[in-house]
Amino acid sequence: GAVVSQHPSRVICKSGTSVKIECRSLDFQATTMFWYRQFPKQSLMLMATSNEGSKATYEQGVEKDKFLINHASLTLSTLTVTSAHPEDSSFYICSASRPGWNTGELFFGEGSRLTVL
Amino acid sequence: GDSVTQMEGPVTLSEEAFLTINCTYTATGYPSLFWYVQYPGEGLQLLLKATKADDKGSNKGFEATYRKETTSFHLEKGSVQVSDSAVYFCALSESGANSKLTFGKGITLSVRP
Numbered sequence: 001g002a003v004v005s006q007h008p009s010r011v012i013c014k015s016g017t018s019v020k021i022e023c024r025s026l027d028f029q030a031t032t033m034f035w036y037r038q039f040p041k042q043s044l045m046l047m048a049t050s051n052e053g054s055k056a057t058y059e060q061g062v063e064k065d066k067f068l069i070n071h072a073s074l075t076l077s078t079l080t081v082t083s084a085h086p087e088d089s090s091f092y093i094c095s096a097s098r099p100g101w102n103t104g105e106l107f108f109g110e111g112s113r114l115t116v117l
Numbered sequence: 118g119d120s121v122t123q124m125e126g127p128v129t130l131s132e133e134a135f136l137t138i139n140c141t142y143t144a145t146g147y148p149s150l151f152w153y154v155q156y157p158g159e160g161l162q163l164l165l166k167a168t169k170a171d172d173k174g175s176n177k178g179f180e181a182t183y184r185k186e187t188t189s190f191h192l193e194k195g196s197v198q199v200s201d202s203a204v205y206f207c208a209l210s211e212s213g214a215n216s217k218l219t220f221g222k223g224i225t226l227s228v229r230p
Contacts, residue, residue, distance in 0.1 A: 006160075034217055043206065043222040044161075093160065095218075104149040104210025106218055110160040 003027055004096050006109035013084055014117055021079045021112045023094030029074035030096035034106065035067075038091040047092075050077045084116040119144045119219045121207050126224035130197055138192040138224055140181075140207035148209040150174075150183050150190040151218070155204040164192075164205070197228045 007022045023033055031052050036044040048069050049057040056069035066088075068080040081088050091113050095106040124139040142150065152164040152174070165174030170185035181192045190207060207221040 004160075041223075041225075043220045044218075046217055046219075049217060095161075097216075104216045104218065105151065105163055105166060106210075108153075108161040 003098075004030075004094065004107045004109045006092075006094055006112050008112060009110055010113045010115075012115045012117065015085055016083055018080055018082045019084055019114060021081075021092055021094075021114075023077045023079070023096070023109050025075045025096045025107075028096075028098050030077075031074060031099065033071060033077040033094055033096045035069060035077070035079050036093045036095065038093060038111070044093060047079075081114065084114070086116045089114055089116045119148070119209060119211065121209055121219055121221035123207050123221035123224050127227060128224060129227045129229065132199055132228055132230055133196045134228075136192070136194040136197045136201075136226070138205055138207075138226070140190045140192065140221060142188050142190065142207075142209050144188075144209055144211065146211050148211050150181070151208045151210070152179070152181055152190070152192050153206040153208055153220075155206065155223070157203070161206065197226070199228045199230055202226055202228045 003026050005024050013019050033050040035047045038044050046059050047062045050069045050071040052071045058064050071077040091111050093111045095108045120143045122141050149168045151166045153161045154164045155161045165176040167174040167183035173182045179194045181190050204223045204225050206223045208218045210216045210218050
């Protein structure tokens with residue numbers, strides 16, 4: 001069964017509003033989670049690395065103030081798209097590394113499709 | 118920086134055909150290599166992995182061998198099924214825990230009955 005879960009799976013919002021996406025590790029404590037963005041027919045682009053109890057590390061070109069990441073507990077990371085615009089419409093995917101698994105394997109959530117009208 | 122290059126898609130095959138999906142990489146160190154699969158409507162899931170040169174990862178009839186000399190990790194299956202229709206991503210991770218994954222563009226495989 002799934003070990004990482006995202007919610008909501010689909011969300012539609014109006015331009016200018018903010019949307020929060022949750023990512024939970026279900027049966028392990030994830031000190032590190034990763035947020036990816038997937039464009040149609042393209043690869044996953046890493047947006048940021050989320051570390052529990054500290055600030056997220058953003059990849060070059062990703063706006064920190066637009067994509068707010070909070071990793072307040074060992075099982076929950078949230079991505080908030082602030083003042084969303086149509087160009088923010090995309091598929092957002094979170095993943096987590098499992099403590100003790102040092103091969104680099106990640107466990108992925110089901111993804112959240114955001115549509116901004 | 119690290120990068121992963123996959124062959125262009127999409128790929129359409131008949132059931133029981135042989136499958137090869139090419140993947141090459143560039144990395145500064147000695148990465149672990151992965152194939153992830155994304156079935157329609159689902160999240161990515163690990164298909165197989167190899168953590169050092171000459172290792173062969175295998176799962177569900179799929180295989181891939183870590184070739185350091187050619188920096189490749191090609192995915193193969195001898196006889197594909199309709200249920201193998203999905204998007205396949207090659208990825209690498211530099212060694213160590215909490216290392217981020219670098220993905221290729223992914224390739225869509227469609228298998229027709």
